[in-house]
Amino acid sequence: MTLHLFTLPALRSLDRHPYLNSLKWPIILVLASAVFYVSRIVYRIFLHPLSRFPGPRQAAISSSWLKKASKGGNVEGVIAQLHRHHKSAAIRIAPNELHIDDVDYYKVIYNQTAPFPKNKDFYDGFQTPHTVFAETDPALHKIRRKKLNPFFSKSAVNSLQGLIEEKLGNLTKRLNAFADGHTCNLSNAFRCLTADVISEYAFGSCLNLTLESDDQFYSGFLKAFDTLTRGLWDFIYSPLLRKISANTPRRLAEMSTALQPIFGLVAYAEASLSSLKKFSGRKTGAIFESLEGISHQEAVAEAMDFFAAGTDTTAYTLCVAVTELTKQPVIADKLSIELGSTVDGEDLPALTRLEQLPYLTACVKESLRFALATPGRLPRIVPPGVALVINGIAVPAGTVVGMSATTMHHNTRLWGDDAKVFRPERWLADEMLDQNMVAFSKGQRNCIGQNLAMAEITLVLARLFKDYRFEFAEGTALPPGPDKFVVDVGHPGLLMLVKRRA
Numbered sequence: 001m002t003l004h005l006f007t008l009p010a011l012r013s014l015d016r017h018p019y020l021n022s023l024k025w026p027i028i029l030v031l032a033s034a035v036f037y038v039s040r041i042v043y044r045i046f047l048h049p050l051s052r053f054p055g056p057r058q059a060a061i062s063s064s065w066l067k068k069a070s071k072g073g074n075v076e077g078v079i080a081q082l083h084r085h086h087k088s089a090a091i092r093i094a095p096n097e098l099h100i101d102d103v104d105y106y107k108v109i110y111n112q113t114a115p116f117p118k119n120k121d122f123y124d125g126f127q128t129p130h131t132v133f134a135e136t137d138p139a140l141h142k143i144r145r146k147k148l149n150p151f152f153s154k155s156a157v158n159s160l161q162g163l164i165e166e167k168l169g170n171l172t173k174r175l176n177a178f179a180d181g182h183t184c185n186l187s188n189a190f191r192c193l194t195a196d197v198i199s200e201y202a203f204g205s206c207l208n209l210t211l212e213s214d215d216q217f218y219s220g221f222l223k224a225f226d227t228l229t230r231g232l233w234d235f236i237y238s239p240l241l242r243k244i245s246a247n248t249p250r251r252l253a254e255m256s257t258a259l260q261p262i263f264g265l266v267a268y269a270e271a272s273l274s275s276l277k278k279f280s281g282r283k284t285g286a287i288f289e290s291l292e293g294i295s296h297q298e299a300v301a302e303a304m305d306f307f308a309a310g311t312d313t314t315a316y317t318l319c320v321a322v323t324e325l326t327k328q329p330v331i332a333d334k335l336s337i338e339l340g341s342t343v344d345g346e347d348l349p350a351l352t353r354l355e356q357l358p359y360l361t362a363c364v365k366e367s368l369r370f371a372l373a374t375p376g377r378l379p380r381i382v383p384p385g386v387a388l389v390i391n392g393i394a395v396p397a398g399t400v401v402g403m404s405a406t407t408m409h410h411n412t413r414l415w416g417d418d419a420k421v422f423r424p425e426r427w428l429a430d431e432m433l434d435q436n437m438v439a440f441s442k443g444q445r446n447c448i449g450q451n452l453a454m455a456e457i458t459l460v461l462a463r464l465f466k467d468y469r470f471e472f473a474e475g476t477a478l479p480p481g482p483d484k485f486v487v488d489v490g491h492p493g494l495l496m497l498v499k500r501r502a
Contacts, residue, residue: 045060045061049396055086063095067237088391090390097399100401101407110380110441110446122400124239126235129301134305153451164197170208171192171210184216190316192209197452229485316488320478321371325465325470338359343462354458360458361458362424365434378445466501470498
C-alpha cells in the first residue's frame with residue numbers, strides 16, 4: 001500500500017479526491033527530497049572523487065561525524081587511530097575533506113610562495129571575519145598582514161621586554177604569597193599573565209587580571225572565554241547557527257549573565273580603539289592605528305582575535321613546560337644552574353642575551369613542540385592546477401586537506417623514537433630541527449604573534465626557574481583538557497606548591 005501510493009498512477013489518481021489532492025505536492029516534495037538525499041549518499045560513498053580513500057562511512061556522508069569527533073575533545077587522537085588502522089597517509093574525515101599524516105606534504109600545503117588557501121567554511125566558524133587569522137582571501141590577508149607585521153617583528157618584540165617583565169613582576173609578587181606551602185592554580189595564573197600582556201600591547205590598557213583576580217587567579221573574563229569556546233565546534237560545523245548568532249541583536253545577547261565579561265571586553269576594546277584615534281605617539285596599543293581604512297567593527301574583531309590567540313596558547317605551553325620540568329627535576333636543575341651562572345641579581349638580562357643560553361632555548365623549543373597548544377589540522381583547499389597525489393590517487397582541486405601539529409611533532413622520522421618524550425637535549429644535538437617545528441605553522445599564514453609568544457615563554461621560564469621550585473599539589477600533574485582548537489587545561493587546573501629557591 002505504501003509503495004503503491006508513490007507510483008505515478010497513484011499520484012495522478014489523487015486529482016480525483018479533493019482531500020488527497022491537497023496532499024499531492026507535499027508528497028511529491030517528500031519523495032523528491034528522499035530521492036535527492038539517497039542519491040547524494042550513494043554518490044558520496046561510491047562515486048565521489050574521494051571515495052577511494054579510507055575513513056568512517058558516516059564521514060563520507062556528512063560532516064556530522066567530524067563534528068561529533070571534534071566535540072569529543074580529542075579529534076586528532078581519533079584520526080591518528082584511523083591512520084594506523086587503515087595504514088593510509090590520507091583519511092577521509094568529511095565528504096570533501098582529507099586528513100594527511102605524511103610529513104612530506106606539509107611543505108606542499110603550507111609553503112611560503114604559493115600556500116593552499118584557507119577553507120572559508122572552517123574559519124568562518126570563529127566569527128572574526130577579515131582578521132589576520134580568519135581572512136581567507138589571500139590578497140586581503142596580505143594587505144592586513146603587511147600593516148601589522150612591524151608590530152610583531154623581532155625588534156618590536158624585543159622592545160616589549162619591559163612590558164612583559166612588569167606583568168611578570170606582578171605574577172611573582174602573588175606567587176611569593178604561596179611560597180609558604182599554599183596551593184596555587186598556576187594554569188589560571190599564566191592565563192592572567194598572558195591576558196595582561198596582550199591587552200596592554202593591543203588595546204593600550206592592561207586588564208590587570210594578575211593582580212585583580214581571586215586567590216586562585218580566576219576571573220570573570222576567563223570564565224566568559226571558557227563559555228564562548230565551549231561552543232566553537234558547533235559554530236564551525238553549523239552554518240545555520242552562525243547565521244542565527246550573527247543576526248541576534250546585541251542587546252539580546254548581552255542579557256546572558258555568563259557572557260557579560262566578554263561584552264565588557266568588547267566595550268573595553270571599542271573604548272580603547274576610540275581613544276587611540278584621539279591620541280597618538282603611545283608606545284603600546286598603537287597596533288590598530290595602522291589599520292586605517294577598515295571598519296570599526298573589523299578593528300574590534302582584530303583586537304578580540306589578538307586577545308584570544310595571545311592568551312591561552314602561550315599559557316597552555318607554559319603549563320606544559322612547568323609540568324614536564326617538575327616531573328623531571330634533573331632538567332629543572334640544569335636549567336636553574338645555567339640561569340644562575342648568567343643572571344646576576346634580581347634583573348633578567350636582555351632578551352637577546354637569554355636567547356643565547358643553549359639550555360633555556362632548548363627548553364623553550366621543546367615546550368612548544370611537546371605542548372601542542374593548537375593540536376588540530378589547519379584546513380586548506382587544493383587550488384586549481386596543483387597536482388596533489390596521495391597514495392597514488394589524484395586529489396582534485398577544491399578538496400579540503402589538512403595536517404596538524406600533532407602529526408608533525410609526534411613523527412618518529414623527524415624526532416626519533418622518543419618523539420612523545422619531553423627531552424630538551426634533542427635541540428642541542430641537531431640544529432636542523434627548527435625546520436620540523438610547526439607550533440606556529442609555516443609559510444605565509446604562520447602565526448603573526450610567534451615572536452611575542454617566544455619572548456613570553458623565554459622570560460617566564462627564566463624568571464620562574466631562577467627563583468622557584470615547584471611540586472605537584474597532592475601528587476597531581478597537568479590534568480588533560482579538551483581540544484577546542486586551543487587545548488584547555490582540565491579541571492581543576494595545574495595545582496602546584498611554590499617554593500623559593502635558596
